[in-house]
Amino acid sequence: MPYAKLTLTIPDSIWISKVSRTYPDTRFRVLAATANTTTGVARIEIRGDDPEAVCQAIREYESVTDLTVFEADPEMYRVQVETTVPLLLTSLQDSGVPLEMPFEVRNAELTLEVTVPQRTLSEFGETLDRVGIQYTVEQIQQATESDSLLTDRQRWLLDEAIDRGYYDTPRETTLVELADDVGIAKSTCSEILHRVEEQVMKEYRRDEPDVYRNVAMTSD
Incomplete structure (x- = not known):
């Protein structure tokens, strides 16, 4: 398209x-x-x-x-x-x-x-x-599928979430607060961020060298 x-x-x-x-x-x-x-x-x-x-x-x-x-x-x-x-x-x-x-x-x-x-x-x-x-x-x-990992709206909300501390540890803002701050419904905010996280994680997995995929996790 x-x-x-x-x-x-x-x-x-x-x-x-x-x-x-x-x-x-x-x-x-x-x-x-x-x-x-x-x-x-x-x-x-x-x-x-x-x-x-x-x-x-x-x-x-x-x-x-x-x-x-x-x-x-x-x-x-x-x-x-x-x-x-x-x-x-x-x-x-x-x-x-x-x-x-x-x-x-x-x-x-x-x-x-x-x-x-x-x-x-x-x-x-x-x-x-x-x-x-x-x-x-x-x-x-x-356009091709590889033109952009995220849509403009997804990038905008991700930037807002990062800037407001949603991904900080501990979090500086909640999902409800983030949605209210940017003027969208909580359910919409949650769905967009979930899609962002899905896209980013799948892209990371595609780019990850195979050598790391079989490394066993150890507890501290």
């Missing part, structure tokens, strides 16, 4: 386009999102010099019906935003392209990496054209 990397320019009619242009150095990291034809809900990590001012700017948009702050410090807010114009999310969903979280919006641009059948990729481009979302294809190639 082909792998494609695209940069989408978010239309001005979507609030995150205008806000991210007003605050071009601020990073909007979408941790989770869902939408139907009339309503969209997204959990977003806002990182920049003044995330409080960014939140206030978001609240001023008529299409934003609610903004709830879950976590706040001087340079980072985690919020949930509800909107009545979920054009971007519904367009991505309607195209049939799986949208892996998190993804980042900066200065009205969103970079997506997808590995999908050629037909789905073509339909995705047609959907973007139809709704007026401009895009640039940065890279396209035939």
